[in-house]
Amino acid sequence: MKYHAEIASLLQTSCIMSIKHLLLSPPIGTNITVKGWVRTFRSNRFIAINDGSTLANLQCVVNFEKEDENELKRITTGSCLSITGQLVESQGKGQTVEIIVDSFEVLGDAPVDDYPLQPKKHSLEFLREIAHLRPRTNTFSAVFRVRHALSFAIHNYFNKEGFVNWHSPIITGSDAEGAGEMFRVSTLPASGGDPAEDFFGKETHLTVSGQLEGELGALALGKIYTFGPTFRAENSNTTRHLAEFWMVEPEMAFHDLNMNMDLAEDFLKYCLRYILDNCREDLAFLDSRFAEEQKGKPQNERAEQGLIEKLEFVANNDFVRLSYTEAIEILKNSKPNKKRKFKYRIEEWGADLQSEHERFLVEKHFKAPVVLYDYPASIKAFYMRLNEDGKTVRAMDILFPGIGEIVGGSQREERYDILKEKVAAVGIPEEELWWYLETRKFGTCVHSGFGLGFERLVQFSTGMGNIRDVIPFPRTPGSANF
Numbered sequence: 001m002k003y004h005a006e007i008a009s010l011l012q013t014s015c016i017m018s019i020k021h022l023l024l025s026p027p028i029g030t031n032i033t034v035k036g037w038v039r040t041f042r043s044n045r046f047i048a049i050n051d052g053s054t055l056a057n058l059q060c061v062v063n064f065e066k067e068d069e070n071e072l073k074r075i076t077t078g079s080c081l082s083i084t085g086q087l088v089e090s091q092g093k094g095q096t097v098e099i100i101v102d103s104f105e106v107l108g109d110a111p112v113d114d115y116p117l118q119p120k121k122h123s124l125e126f127l128r129e130i131a132h133l134r135p136r137t138n139t140f141s142a143v144f145r146v147r148h149a150l151s152f153a154i155h156n157y158f159n160k161e162g163f164v165n166w167h168s169p170i171i172t173g174s175d176a177e178g179a180g181e182m183f184r185v186s187t188l189p190a191s192g193g194d195p196a197e198d199f200f201g202k203e204t205h206l207t208v209s210g211q212l213e214g215e216l217g218a219l220a221l222g223k224i225y226t227f228g229p230t231f232r233a234e235n236s237n238t239t240r241h242l243a244e245f246w247m248v249e250p251e252m253a254f255h256d257l258n259m260n261m262d263l264a265e266d267f268l269k270y271c272l273r274y275i276l277d278n279c280r281e282d283l284a285f286l287d288s289r290f291a292e293e294q295k296g297k298p299q300n301e302r303a304e305q306g307l308i309e310k311l312e313f314v315a316n317n318d319f320v321r322l323s324y325t326e327a328i329e330i331l332k333n334s335k336p337n338k339k340r341k342f343k344y345r346i347e348e349w350g351a352d353l354q355s356e357h358e359r360f361l362v363e364k365h366f367k368a369p370v371v372l373y374d375y376p377a378s379i380k381a382f383y384m385r386l387n388e389d390g391k392t393v394r395a396m397d398i399l400f401p402g403i404g405e406i407v408g409g410s411q412r413e414e415r416y417d418i419l420k421e422k423v424a425a426v427g428i429p430e431e432e433l434w435w436y437l438e439t440r441k442f443g444t445c446v447h448s449g450f451g452l453g454f455e456r457l458v459q460f461s462t463g464m465g466n467i468r469d470v471i472p473f474p475r476t477p478g479s480a481n482f
């Protein structure tokens with residue numbers, strides 16, 4: 001702060017300051033310039049300007065008697081201004097400091113009749129239709145600042161733990177994962193053609209997960225993590241699915257499933273602690289938004305905890321760990337199962353868990369995050385480590401309140417012969433995965449990893465009900481605007 005003020009006085013001019021910095025330690029008495037977008041203009045005198053650096057607007061007081069009337073008319077909600085003046089302690093209520101405007105310049109007009117974002121409550125659905133402008137609202141700017149902070153926290157965490165950031169490819173030549181339907185990448189004409197004539201000389205797709213290539217990294221560098229976009233062409237129109245989403249995938253040599261679960265829990269808590277410590281203002285705003293939204297819901301659908309309360313709870317308490325088999329027993333004997341309230345009734349061991357079951361365990365039964373492990377091999381991917389019982393695999397899913405599955409991971413099958421058999425059993429041609437199999441042939445070892453759906457973490461952290469509202473430009477079935 002001092003630095004800015006000194007430079008400004010040295011240069012005998014004003015400096016541009018972000019509102020965030022300016023409010024942190026206000027250089028009272030100095031001449032400063034702020035640039036941003038007008039939120040409101042009241043009484044031809046009070047401009048509330050926001051530059052996106054923080055939730056808070058800065059009040060700028062303009063003396064309308066000395067300004068050109070036509071220029072004043074250009075100060076409208078949404079217009080972009082550069083304002084210069086002295087920062088003073090505010091006389092009015094609602095702010096500690098304000099700028100007494102010396103001069104202002106309209107950098108960009110926003111005609112009142114056209115500008116769709118007026119200072120009133122807009123629905124999230126409407127704002128989704130104007131995704132190019134919605135970051136200018138309090139809600140979305142707060143969400144995207146928290147998203148940034150989480151992304152930063154993730155890199156911080158893995159860096160401090162000695163992981164190497166590993167970039168798995170986006171374009172892949174195999175459907176090794178089998179995690180979902182894939183998008184084809186091709187330069188062939190729309191009418192199709194011979195894959196051998198295609199750009200890469202074979203069929204290629206957008207990746208559904210960076211895991212398999214991540215394993216190659218871990219079996220050389222020890223601990224790696226990916227953090228990149230992944231793509232799934234599933235036709236699931238839910239509040240938890242995107243066709244393009246960001247995934248964080250750590251992969252560690254010499255880690256068994258227990259170490260994997262420990263790491264995942266520690267990692268998630270670190271991220272939540274980070275935003276609790278660094279995004280107080282945005283979280284406080286999102287907390288009250290969340291509380292307001294809950295009021296509009298029927299009693300039995302309301303969240304039991306406030307947003308910040310929930311984040312503190314998850315950051316400070318142990319996750320519940322139980323095996324799939326134990327979970328099935330609980331679910332089989334649960335009230336909604338007996339009363340046929342579940343859409344998918346749990347009849348027997350082996351059933352795939354639906355989100356209604358996951359949410360029952362987390363929100364009703366345990367009222368805490370739950371880590372489920374040792375799933376039936378039949379409902380999990382081929383690369384997961386087979387247990388001695390021959391029917392379960394060393395898989396784990398982490399289930400969060402209000403979200404359901406936020407993390408999916410496993411210990412990997414490191415035994416060459418068994419992996420080869422499993423590859424054959426799911427019908428993947430060995431030629432497609434020869435490179436993956438070779439890591440088991442040459443210097444194999446116990447290793448594990450998991451994938452965190454980044455948007456689901458942002459959803460959980462911000463209390464936003466729909467995943468489309470935590471990524472700037474969501475891609476979902478039938479929708480790829482902007």
Ligand code: 4AD
Pocket residue numbers: 177179208209210211232240241242243245247249250405406407408409410449450451452453454455456
């Ligand atoms: O459970 P998934 O499919 O696991 C994998 O892809 C493994 N290869 C991860 C690994 O072990 N390295 O996906 C991981 C997570 C899910 O738990 C969920 O949070 C998120 O990714 N996810 C999605 N998020 C948004 N939209 C979708 N369509 C998602 N599908 C999965």
Ligand code: MG
Pocket residue numbers: 397405407408
């Ligand atoms: Mg999963």
